[in-house]
Amino acid sequence: MKHFGAEAGDEAVPWQAAAQRVTQALAETAVERDRRGGTPKAERDLLRDSGLLMLSVPRELGGLGANWRQTLDVVRGLARVDSSVAHLFAFHHLLLATVQLFGQPAQWRPWIEQTRAQHWFWGNALNPLDKSTRAQADGPDHVFSGRKSFCSGASDSDMLVASALDASDRLLIGVVPTRREGITVLDDWDNMGQRQTDSGSVLFEGVRVQANELLLDPGPLSTPFACLRPLLAQLILANIYLGLGEGALAQAKAFTLGQGRPWLFSDATAANEDPYVLAHYGDFWLALEGARSLLDSAAVAFDQAWLRGTSLDEPERGQVAIAVAAAKVASTRAGLEVAHRMFEVTGARATTAALRLDRYWRNLRVHTLHDPVDYKVRELGNWALNGRLPPPSFYS
Known part of the structure; x- marks a missing residue:
């Protein structure tokens, strides 16, 4: 598995270790906290103390200087073990981006400074x-x-x-x-x-x-650059969906290798040699790998658009919207497919409430209803057939 925020040939970045520590701590308590619900106060404080709340903030503003692809990699990694805290962490960074996209530096710089000084969680x-x-x-x-x-x-x-x-x-x-x-x-x-x-x-x-x-200058969705806000929100959701799918696959794999049994009528001597089990895992990997490729491409496109700043034009924004919509549809479908069908390779014993493996599907099913994926497919069809880019809205 790729380290948080690292790309091929990258040197280790200082915040990777913090991201790994937080992820490990979340994994240790995720099952019990899913049962309990409520506010993850200790886990939010862990993020406050980790410094990761400043991950997406440029170094010149006192932040850790990660680009959006790196920040989204951390979101995805957290979602593999705890999609609720990943959601909170990601939305914190979305809101920091919101004030920068909809307001002026004289307005939002003091808020960023106080976020660093006071460990604010948005x-x-x-x-x-x-x-x-x-x-x-x-x-x-x-x-x-x-x-x-x-x-x-x-x-x-x-x-x-x-x-x-x-x-x-x-x-x-x-x-x-x-x-x-x-x-x-x-x-x-x-x-x-x-x-x-x-x-x-x-x-x-x-x-x-x-x-x-009040964020009035330039205000919400007022310029192509300001219209990046909903695209970042969609990218965040897609990364959480993919993280959940990857987490479900990891849990299914551990169960199959550790506790799996071949079916009564199988010619295989072990569950991991059964041809039907192997076919399911092949489908899972293929779906997730396709979504991952689309998501990484969309994140790169988003970073390029972000760096364009107020020079970004509407066709450029529209191209990013297409990339994000494709990634959103793929991650939704792949995540739901794996989280639902993982029980076909783990069997009845994996449905015990003690494991709460159904949490992957439950989390995906709730979160993927944020906005209808059918409308994303329609946008993609309108682009593929008519060459029309999605019009800006709070969902595209």
């Missing part, structure tokens, strides 16, 4: 589909009120990126401390998968968002 309350939260103008400021759903990582966060609609239904996005007066993070996430992402609700009751906390 949480999400930006859900453009949720129109129940409204923003009322009060001089240069706005007051947010309403209940926001699917707020991954809001619990135990230090800062929130939150959205609301103003009187003209314009989307406003603000950055506020999680402990600001009027904000209540509700403990109402109890889904069958991604059980420790705290993706429940946040209640805003007259929360003042100051003018300098």
